Amino acid sequence: GLGERRPFSFEIFADDVLAAADRAGLDRFVAGGISMGAAIALRLACRHPRRVAALVLVRPAWTFSPAPQNMQPITEAAELILAHGADKGRTIFARSDTATRLYREAPDNLSSLLGYFDRPDAKEFAQVLADIAGDGPGVCDRDVAALDIPALVVGNAMDAVHPLSSAYTLAAAMSRAVFAEITPKARNSARHFIELHEQIGSFLQSNSNARSLIPS
Template sequence: MGTLLRDGATLHMTDTGEGLAVVFQHGLGGGEAQVAQTFPAGFRRITLECRGHGGSGLGKRRPFSFEIFADDVLAAADRAGLDRFVAGGVSMGAAIALRLACRHPRRVAALVLVRPAWTFSPAPQNMRPITEAAELILEHGADKGRTIFARSDTATRLYREAPDNLASLLGYFDRPDAKGFAQVLADIASDGPGVSD
């Protein structure tokens, strides 16, 4: 694990393994541990924990965006000495990889998109529960916001249809940095990779 300094943010970076280089990014709220659990052996893997994720700081740039996250990831690829690489990720990481491939086609040799939560449109409908949770944290704080969210129609629906998603959303309220991370959630949930179909 190393660090990369960008715009006042100390970002944690992992460069591990050998073989074909794959820059593989985590999902919203995830980090290095999420990627390490799912990524196969036999490749060189570079993962940058995005601003506010894992051990990475928030930095000064606002609003948080796929543009910033992708620029940070490209800087990590540069730090790793990669001229050309496979770009991939899970959920938010897939959207970052998609942006990199479209904005830097000479650098990205292939794409690995795992459960992409964004494709071409900003603020997709599946992000609404995340936006709702973020707004409650920002407006009411983590404890009161969690109580309001747990009683919401969204939480009731997710309890029936997607209990794992509900557990993930409730985890955002329990983070020690809930207020700061809520701004990351709000900004990224309303953004998109900035590419067209």
């Protein structure tokens, strides 16, 4: 379920992760995620440093500011669903300048956005999208620079919603971060996931004996 707290926020989702970790008996864990999940993981590491042993940030869409410009396509899609419903909203969006630009520059983003209109819970999920697109992880560059844990930051080109520059920025801000650029999903989805799995597997393997990964 979507719970009762509103508006949806990174604070809510980070609290949910901690609650799940508590129920699972995980005192210290590797926090990782894609896009929004990466921002949640980053917030967890900065706000609860004792709990997070390492970070895996894949295709981050946020750095330090709320509502970054690259979230505009998400906001646009969400607002159309909320205002017109999924079917009509999809038609309007598919004809928009945003869709035309993404078709040319980042077709994988366009495919994901159109998928939002096809969800059976499109209207409810659109509110999540609208709230989160206007939010941010609530951390600053000093918070991230203070992290003293291993981190893997993965980015790729041909992605307007998850700019490669965001991955560069976060990796550069952390002294123990490893940056990896992989094949864009828009170019070769199968290769993208093979390389992603390889990067994450190698990172976890190389840090498996690190003191920071041993649960306290």
